[in-house]
Amino acid sequence: MTEPATDPELRSQLADVIAALGKAETELAALRQVARGYCPHCGRGDAAPTVEDWEQQRDRANRAEEERDGAYRERAQLLGLLAALHPSVIAPAPDVDESGWQILYLRIGGRQASWHIAARDADLYTHVEHVPADDRRAQWDGHTTEEKYAHIGQFATRLYAEARGRGETLLMPAEPVPAATQATPDRLALIRAAADRADHAATQADTDTARAVHHGWAAGLREALRLLHTEATQATDHQEQPTRPA
Numbered sequence: 369m370t371e372p373a374t375d376p377e378l379r380s381q382l383a384d385v386i387a388a389l390g391k392a393e394t395e396l397a398a399l400r401q402v403a404r405g406y407c408p409h410c411g412r413g414d415a416a417p418t419v420e421d422w423e424q425q426r427d428r429a430n431r432a433e434e435e436r437d438g439a440y441r442e443r444a445q446l447l448g449l450l451a452a453l454h455p456s457v458i459a460p461a462p463d464v465d466e467s468g469w470q471i472l473y474l475r476i477g478g479r480q481a482s483w484h485i486a487a488r489d490a491d492l493y494t495h496v497e498h499v500p501a502d503d504r505r506a507q508w509d510g511h512t513t514e515e516k517y518a519h520i521g522q523f524a525t526r527l528y529a530e531a532r533g534r535g536e537t538l539l540m541p542a543e544p545v546p547a548a549t550q551a552t553p554d555r556l557a558l559i560r561a562a563a564d565r566a567d568h569a570a571t572q573a574d575t576d577t578a579r580a581v582h583h584g585w586a587a588g589l590r591e592a593l594r595l596l597h598t599e600a601t602q603a604t605d606h607q608e609q610p611t612r613p614a
Contacts, residue, residue, distance in 0.1 A: 386517075389439045458498055477522075567586045
């Protein structure tokens with residue numbers, strides 16, 4: 369049975385949260401840069417913004433900040449779910465001066481993935497083992513954000529493709545499927561086409577992280593394709609071996 373953490377809906381929710389965070393951060397930064405001394409009505413450069421202008425800017429900045437915090441909260445909830453499904457620890461963040469920040473360390477598919485967790489979201493990780501910052505499991509291995517999401521994409525798509533190859537859904541096993549029929553030509557063609565689409569999406573992506581994620585998905589699909597093809601070949605060879613007479 370495949371882990372529910374590879375559910376495409378969960379991956380989609382994570383991608384949406386990441387995109388929302390980036391958008392909120394950009395908008396908040398822009399709103400904080402209030403033009404000084406410029407009057408949009410007369411064009412003078414020595415006029416200060418009106419009280420109404422300041423209030424509007426303040427309200428927009430507050431709304432953007434609330435949206436950003438909401439997106440971080442949703443991200444934290446999804447990471448809490450992942451932490452329950454994979455080996456994980458959480459430790460104080462030595463690289464953040466503000467009190468209460470922590471770093472969540474997960475082992476996903478044999479590799480480390482980590483995220484900073486704000487103090488306001490600490491209540492979502494009571495189920496995770498808390499360790500000191502010098503615990504060997506809480507040592508950053510040097511992975512970048514792009515590498516992290518590329519690996520997650522590879523891991524998720526590989527498991528998903530293998531589940532499809534075995535005739536399973538992600539959450540419920542199907543009836544056993546004979547090994548020789550696991551990798552049908554139609555199924556292999558679908559996986560190959562999905563990998564091609566992921567590569568194409570990477571060429572259209574507008575950020576390094578998005579490109580890395582799409583390339584990761586493509587690589588994971590092609591690895592699953594290779595494994596399914598190998599299993600099908602081995603199963604066929606086994607069936608064709610002559611039976612020794614009794």
